[in-house]
Amino acid sequence: MANSPLSIAMISDFFHPNVGGVENHIYMLSVNLLRRGHKVIVITHSYPPDRVGVRWLLPGLKVYYIPFTTLVSSATLPDFLTFLPYFRNIILRERITLIHAHASLSALGHEGILHAHLLGVRTVFTDHSLFGFADAASILTNKLLEATMRTVGATICVSHTGRENTVLRANLAPEDVYVIPNSLIADQFLPAATPLTSDTVTIVVVSRLAYRKGVDLLVAAAPRICAACPNVRFVVGGDGPKLIDLLQMREKYFLQDRIELLGPVLHRDVPKVLTRGAIFLNTSLTEAFGTAILEAACAGLYIVSTRVGGVPEILPEDMISFALPTEDDIFRAIVEAIDIVQHGKHDPHRAHERIRGFYDWKQVAVRTEKVYRAVMDSPPQNLWTRIERTMGLGPFVGPIFTIILAVDCLFFMCLEYWYPREDIDYVDKQWGKHRFEEVLET
Template sequence: MNKPRQQHQPNRRHRIAMVSDFFYPRLGGVEMHIWSLSHALLRLGHKVVVITHAYNCPNLNNADTGHDRINGTGSNNVKSKRTGVRYLPGGLKVYYIPFLPMVDEDCLPTFTTSLPIIRWILIREGIEIVHAHQATSTLANEAVVYAAELGLASVYTDHSLFGFDDVAGVVLNRVLKATMSTVSGAICVSHTCRDNFILRAHLPPSIVHVIPNAVDPSKFVPDPSKRREDRITIVIISRLVYRKGIDLLTSLIPPICHQYPQVHFLIGGDGPKKLCLEEMVEKEHLEHRIQFLGCVPHSQVNDVLVQGHVFLNVSLTESFCIAILEAASAGLYVVSTNVGGVPEVLPEDMVELCEVDVDSLVGGLGRVIEKIDGSSNSVVDPWKFHERIKDCYSWERVAVETVDVYDLVYDKSRLSLLERLRRYRTVGGIAGYVVCLLDITLHFVVLLIEWWQPRHLIDVVPDLQMEKAVVTTSDKKGVPS
């Protein structure tokens, strides 16, 4: 675990663009990381905007229109497109650019189609640093390349682990090696993630930093009164997909239920593997022992966690796993597969690590159940768990350490065209020449756009976020702004 760090007020305020295909209204680890980090940076006085693609989402506010009432249709059937500029709570400005995703909320790679609008946003907002997130995001990879061409500093955060022996991994790693050739600095959420990323992207270790994820402790607070005294509740909140180990879970639940009659399961989440779980429940006649909650909004996750005694994570791969951090903050003991960066998250007395097989998970979960059941729950003090997480993990700390990275990349000299071509040449034999040709093409496309849409014709918006932060800081110090 990390040691507490003193509060920090930056001397230099940056203008940052967070770029990723994955953002609200989609919910997940990457999305919550961008959301939380952006707000923490805003509180420190930096300017932050988010660039993502348009989303189709339910129109919860204006769905119940007169037309719908006349036709007898419910509000759940009405959807809207989240596009254009939106201001989210906390003053975060988001550009939902009008591109639709190809698959899994990821845009189709276009090479230069997104360049004019992203360039326009970067100039309009006076952006100095482009911060891209997630290797599988098309917008993120393109933004790093565009930043180098536009003379901006760039930072990339890697959130996942990828292999080297499957087709998808090989292709993604080759793309990542090309797009990361000109990145100014990189951040990984764990040391395991850092080692994996350096090998995949072939970057010098000196520019790759480790900044762990965090949790907002005010949103994950224990409430032991919500627990049932006559049972031990095991909570699982996860996307129900193969990567999250749902096949292991399907084989794990029956022996645990048969061996420990006092155990019940709460399963939150949705996905293609939910059917396998439902078939298992029906086959084993466990309908009264297992409750499916469906997709749980992030605002309601704590309400589910506080009902449990144990949080179970059976993922096959994790770079960090913020879910177990949230569970520990809510006062739950954690049982998890020993994969990726999971061992770096919690101390030994707060987590039971198991191998990625059913027997190990059954044994580990059984030991925790017996420990909790045999000691009248004294083995876990929910409030002590919460306070320990609160002392060691915070988004303010993540923001401060991220600003340190921003300071480093901002002071670096920008790469010229020839320097970029030399780096792209190292991608590989034939691939290196192809990437160089693409970058030369991109260079002339940028010159064409500069002629077609000159910078001086783009209105630059005032830095209201930074001005407000300056006033707030000055008021706290008791001096005029």
């Protein structure tokens, strides 16, 4: 039926308790799909010291933490077969009809799409990042993504720039890729109740302190900005390998009273940090969307950002100043932004109301549901079609992934024999729904 509830499994290596754009996207999308009457579970890997097994997150989201250890950057080692017994058991016992995998670097996501067709489950994939084409890591990742996309039902990207990037990397038809942006809860990011009356202009940076986030540009530009603008101070929140560079820069230029380093900031504390400032600075070298920028704009800050990736798609031109990813241009854009905020050309409360009208998780859930319906209404792929598409990867890669596909099918047949479906402890269809309704009532 067109409006019948779906049973959806979100699969990714990146989920809570980690904090990040992908993690928040999966959680908020899942919650809003639950509110629309669908069944949603999350499948991810375990987290030390004891986050393993089944957990529940408010307001009734069931999470399976599979006992896998991570390899690097919260991602597990892709081995294709180890995940299948867990995946088969969960999908069958929860009566899942569609899986939604997230992130190109998620091994669990790729494996979930590979295994899904064995159980007659439809698939959707969301790409959250931008990748290059020249370095070895990007080449391998792109080929894996292309192999996965050969059998996926639909692909979603969080920006039009991300869509172009994914289309090129995975060799997809542009018309087969949807664009659905990230969003936020506007009520969590309110501007300061009273205007900042001090002559001091505070520039806020909240970011993972890594090379990709352009922290080297911040290290180079901050001393120049402090020297040219005596009334400017920085508040920097975040952690990462580049924190030591910021500490050394602050010591070198004696800016301990002008640059405050907060260290790691919990997501619930981000609004408090944002309302301390008037300008938000983003120096990223690559960015598919930029949720931190959206949150800062919603909190009433004027934005200065490098013009990279999908950032130009996020905000109207009068709410943001762009800079090239160079020290000189970031300095120019900051000086321009200081003039804007000091002369009252930016209204924080009007900016908040505009963001509230632009972005809403309810609309993201509605648009994603339409993609789900289109996938469910499309004809299924049989094994021969999957083999043909996989062989189309090329004379070298095609046979390798076809062998993986064949071994996967044989292993699945063994599991069907060793652990028959009638022996699986199936979940009560209504139990999770009742739990969700009880939580809402309380």
